[in-house]
Amino acid sequence: MSLDRPLTRNVRADRSPTDMAAYEANGGYQGLHAAMGKMAPADCLKTIQDSNLRGRGGAGFPTGMKWSFVPMDDPADAPGSNKHKYLICNADEMEPGTFKDRLLLECDPHQLIEGMILAAYTIGADVAYIFIRAEYVVATALLRKAIADCHAKGYLGTNILGTDFSLEMHVHPSAGRYICGEETALISALEGKRANPRAKPPFPQVSGLWGRPTIVNNVETLCNIHHIIERGPQWFQDLGLTSDAGTKMYGVSGRVKNPGCWELPIGTPIREILEDYAGGMEDGYKMRGFLPGGGSTDFLVEEHLDLAMDYDTIGKAGSRMGTGTMIILDDRTCPVGFVKNLVEFFSRESCGFCTPCRDGLPWSAQVLDDIECGRGLPEDMDTLARQVTFIGAMGNTHCALAPGAMEPLASGLKYFRDDFERHITEGSCHFHKEVHS
């Protein structure tokens, strides 16, 4: 078994799913056996805290710290109290350019479920949900089968492996909308409401689903758990090339020779991902810039290619590692059109709760459409800059959606300003003929 690529060790070349028998034959559920009855929840928590695992959904918040906020000593939470604590897996992968969780869900559903059982055990949750986007039809069926197989084995249900720990797990397909991936909006959706995000505090760890302590973690985050419990925090830290720990699912899409998704040590240099794994640019295309981790991250450019792909390094360069799946802007694609596509997407997906997002994003999208279609005016550049300042500032909006939308716009204005201005002075898009060829 491959210890240096733990997340994808069961991923086959043809992407066929790993079933219970194959999963266990390759050492699966050993983490569960190792923990149940032998490690206290506090031991598991310390292991995850010591591992320095950070959330793989995009924000990079330390997972152990997040879990540590769940109250553990409330007598009302004792088994049999009828008061639930919840673990939710966020499998609502909808960030533009992101296609990593699909791979983990479709190829190795048991890895996620084993991680979820251990996570639920650690925080004392007795109910778990996998909130999955409805379009992931294949993954939904595989997860339901895997959960049924776990019940048959005694890995789910009451008194798991003879302990007093019990867990019910449900797959909950979404009804659509990108905002459901925001953890408090996801909780609203699970409660049957419009998926408006909620103000924090209270944080979900204390008051989440139905007002009860709730942890929401991304698929990739949870897939790491059983490996860390089994092999220890030092093993996990040693996987990373920089100060960050573990591996990361990296992806590249756009005009590269070999678009795809690979598990690599966290901190792998961007150039290595682009050239050695994605095969470099397609013939006839040059790279102008890239979004390092999905549609809501700032552009980086050529000068950043030798940076390590980890949370802190990409943060210092003025962007975010986000989901770790890069989108490449090539020299035959219009940067204005590229940013317009993203801002229109975020505008469409606004939940409508707060004004800067509901009214500001359509305004940005309109200005970008004007510029792209040759109706732009010189003062539009100032308008866009003001929108970036106003909408992009955290604290002006109810959640991170609108500030996220401003990241590619702000950095697009910085790195591709000449293209924006040329659209305005020429009254047309100088890429127009190439864009759809």
Add this chain to the structure above:
Amino acid sequence: MTMRQNLIAVLSEGEIAEIDAELAHVPIPAGAAIDALKIVQAHRGWISDESLKAIAQHLGMSAAELDGIATFYTLIFRRPVGEKVILLCNSVTCWMKGCDSLQQNISDQLGIGMGETTADNAYTLLPMTCLGACDKAPVLMIGDDLHEDVDPQSVAQLFQPGAEEQ
């Protein structure tokens, strides 16, 4: 008629049984609002005004509140849709790889624009957020099936009778 008979006049016994099973998992009936909408839509293809009112009555909430929820979610349909819904990804990677030409060619082939349904009720065409298969862009879904690396020139073949069995 009693309230329940009224309800059964609109929703089937089977639909009501499925909704009631969901009610067991939530502390208040309105908590099952999205599940109930999805159940009825699975049976009928969409949520009519009559269905909406009946579901709202069953969950003890106003029809307006339930409609606020129904219209929030892109995959709850408040208008009839075709037998298969085409979800065309138009997020940024698929846009770079030609989803606009893809849309044009589908529209030419089927004679429908975005949000429209073919005259034979076979297909409804809708835009969709990133489908999470960007390494195989451009992509679309027809019903439950994902189609990857779709060629804008040959996309029409996906809609020939029997195409999906091939």
